[in-house]
Amino acid sequence: xxxxxxxxxxxxxxxxxxxxxxxxxxxxxxxxxxxxxxxxxxxxxxxxxxxxxxxxxxxxxxxxxxxxxxxxxxxxxxxxxxxxxxxxxxxxxxxxxxxxxxxxxxxxxxxxxxxxxxxxxxxxxxxxxxxxxxxxxxxxxxxxxxxxxxxxxxxxxxxxxxxxxxxxxxxxxxxxxxxxxxxxxxxxxxxxxxxxxxxxxxxxxxxxxxxxxxxxxxxxxxxxxxxxxxxxxxxxxxxxxxxxxxxxxxxxxxxxxxxxxxxxxxxxxxxxxxxxxxxxxxxxxxxxxxxxxxxxxxxxxxxxxxxxxxxxxxxxxxxxxxxxxxxxxxxxxxxxxxxxxxxxxxxxxxxxxxxxxxxxxxxxxxxxxxxxxxxxxxxxxxxxxxxxxxxxxxxxxx
Numbered sequence: 001x002x003x004x005x006x007x008x009x010x011x012x013x014x015x016x017x018x019x020x021x022x023x024x025x026x027x028x029x030x031x032x033x034x035x036x037x038x039x040x041x042x043x044x045x046x047x048x049x050x051x052x053x054x055x056x057x058x059x060x061x062x063x064x065x066x067x068x069x070x071x072x073x074x075x076x077x078x079x080x081x082x083x084x085x086x087x088x089x090x091x092x093x094x095x096x097x098x099x100x101x102x103x104x105x106x107x108x109x110x111x112x113x114x115x116x117x118x119x120x121x122x123x124x125x126x127x128x129x130x131x132x133x134x135x136x137x138x139x140x141x142x143x144x145x146x147x148x149x150x151x152x153x154x155x156x157x158x159x160x161x162x163x164x165x166x167x168x169x170x171x172x173x174x175x176x177x178x179x180x181x182x183x184x185x186x187x188x189x190x191x192x193x194x195x196x197x198x199x200x201x202x203x204x205x206x207x208x209x210x211x212x213x214x215x216x217x218x219x220x221x222x223x224x225x226x227x228x229x230x231x232x233x234x235x236x237x238x239x240x241x242x243x244x245x246x247x248x249x250x251x252x253x254x255x256x257x258x259x260x261x262x263x264x265x266x267x268x269x270x271x272x273x274x275x276x277x278x279x280x281x282x283x284x285x286x287x288x289x290x291x292x293x294x295x296x297x298x299x300x301x302x303x304x305x306x307x308x309x310x311x312x313x314x315x316x317x318x319x320x321x322x323x324x325x326x327x328x329x330x331x332x333x334x335x336x337x338x339x340x341x342x343x344x345x346x347x348x349x350x351x352x353x354x355x356x357x358x359x360x361x362x363x364x365x366x367x368x369x370x371x372x373x374x375x376x377x378x379x380x381x382x383x384x385x386x387x388x389x390x391x392x393x394x395x396x397x398x
Contacts, residue, residue, distance in 0.1 A: 025072035028115035076123035140338035158256035180232035220251035230269035294323030
């Protein structure tokens with residue numbers, strides 16, 4: 001056999017190997033693969049699972065439209081066609097980053113299943129984002145939050161709305177954490193502190209662990225619990241259980257609410273929710289909480305002039321369930337972002353704040369912490385002044 005013949009045979013062998021690679025893919029339907037992938041996410045919070053379903057749904061619909069019954073039929077050209085469609089759908093760059101990033105995770109799982117080729121996975125380009133693009137700066141700013149709380153203190157003192165807004169702003173907690181609170185998770189007086197000791201002892205905690213928790217639990221405080229079996233899971237599950245200290249004046253609002261305005265109800269699981277509703281299960285739902293927050297953050301809610309030249313009597317955002325249509329309204333998540341920023345502007349160290357907010361230090365610094373530049377600059381000025389002043393050892397320790 002000549003050298004040329006051997007070279008031709010080598011080329012044919014390479015072509016056969018390439019064809020064998022494609023033929024060797026295992027037949028897997030797109031939605032079957034997605035179901036398998038979701039089953040692998042057992043430790044993820046329900047809100048995370050919902051976001052995965054939302055983000056991958058357009059791709060699954062694309063597969064249905066193209067009549068792909070088998071993921072092995074996908075080509076890089078198909079991925080690029082899907083990509084182009086999403087870019088042409090007027091979605092923001094950070095939205096596409098989230099959707100394509102999750103889709104990339106799913107396709108990598110499909111690669112592990114031997115359902116798609118490596119070329120198909122790498123064909124999907126996840127757009128890069130600058131920090132400004134990664135961070136949505138539409139937080140609830142400190143002045144606005146304090147103004148809303150002052151209005152609630154003046155006009156709706158110790159109402160459910162007052163407690164909801166106050167706890168979201170003062171605790172940095174997620175909406176699911178606030179919703180999960182029962183009466184037994186609220187510790188306002190010394191009798192409550194002893195109740196916690198009894199609960200920990202009956203729970204089998206070691207004495208040194210009990211004392212450590214109680215040392216951290218300076219009255220008044222909240223102690224949210226992860227209770228997935230009765231439909232109030234925490235995002236970080238048991239890791240979301242922690243002591244959240246609150247100011248005495250916040251505790252006074254809670255005492256008044258419990259004494260006068262809280263509905264005396266239990267939910268469908270026999271629990272006594274802190275934030276109650278006379279509808280549904282008896283516990284205020286997340287959707288209702290969001291609706292109320294959208295309303296409370298509208299300037300016209302407390303008689304201010306509309307900055308958007310709308311007539312409040314005719315504005316669609318004043319219709320129940322449509323509060324988010326006001327450009328000035330903010331979601332509970334934006335309250336959390338603003339609250340974390342407020343804490344940082346007031347000098348809270350990142351590690352302490354990450355523990356309070358139950359998130360990572362990286363997220364505090366990279367996403368949630370959006371400094372008010374003048375406030376943070378004034379804080380740095382205080383440290384600069386210290387460089388030119390005589391300090392004692394006791395000054396340094398303080």
